[in-house]
Amino acid sequence: MVRIKHRYLLVDILYPSGNPHSSRTRTADIPAHVAIHAPTPNHLTPALLAKLIREEIAVNFGDWGVGRLGTGGLGVKYFSPATSTAIIRCPRAAFRIVWAALSYMDRIPSSSSSAGGPGTDAGTPCVFRVLRVSGTMRKAEEEAIRRARREILRTRKIMADRDGGVADALNLGREDPADDCHAAAADFAVEDDDDIMDDAED
Template structure:
């Protein structure tokens, strides 16, 4: 029995165009606003089936019938989106091992996703077919031979982003504390004196 070998591409969707970032009214404010805006959620209009179709069409446009054939044909399931999270703009795509570079290159040249925007917001670009598309960048983070490895990498990167955002928040809080110290050194000095007195009672003299 022949075993079909696949590759799993972990990717995220970035929005570097600041004109399409959500406004501060939606909660994107503070020192980490730009970081969160670049990793903003994707519209629910982007479904796994639509993303797979977009990849196949891009491969066909770049490599013609030869590229589509390498994926198994236009109607085949050579490219499958195994995981798609609009909230985190993360996806895992499965494709044949022999043609994962075609999929990777197609993702590199894909520059838009469907966008559902409120009237008057200006986000997205109106297309001739009447729909809206939001400029974006597809970034491949990892190519793995198993689904589990791709999932572990996605979890690791999500944790790292959370730590990074929290670090920015803590840095901003510390900056406020430092400025407060400079504005009220007398108050801080008195607090430190009280703290030293309390610390003296925390240790026993018996050795």
């Protein structure tokens, strides 16, 4: 039996203009590091993200690019609006096409336009950054958890350097920074065992 090989892309969504939920631009009391990692609007769902990627592939690579994905070959296995992180599964032969399409995407459509309404808003400017390409979902999860741990510690250090009181508020009563990391790890869920079987990395 031939097993279809997949690749898992760990993607981070960045907002150079700050929080997409707020009409205000970046303020002085919010560090640039925190503002660029703002949460994603709730109307962006895994299904909508997959649709946007397919549309971008169709625009840039035509029918050939869509055909490389195969039937049901592209899917968003994990998406967290709170951390603006996604894990996208695609056929191994087409992961560079998906990566290129993500690089061309520069905005998230507004809620009215994504629902098919006549919205005049062009959407929220953003950057889709591919952090890792792996052969198993487990490796993508481990990388996401490692980066979440690093971002938590980095943000705490920035806030501690600026104001000790704000840093204490970020601790939320936790004495061990690892508690935040365990909470981030618990947010991941593997949908089936086939996703974590080891592939040959070639």
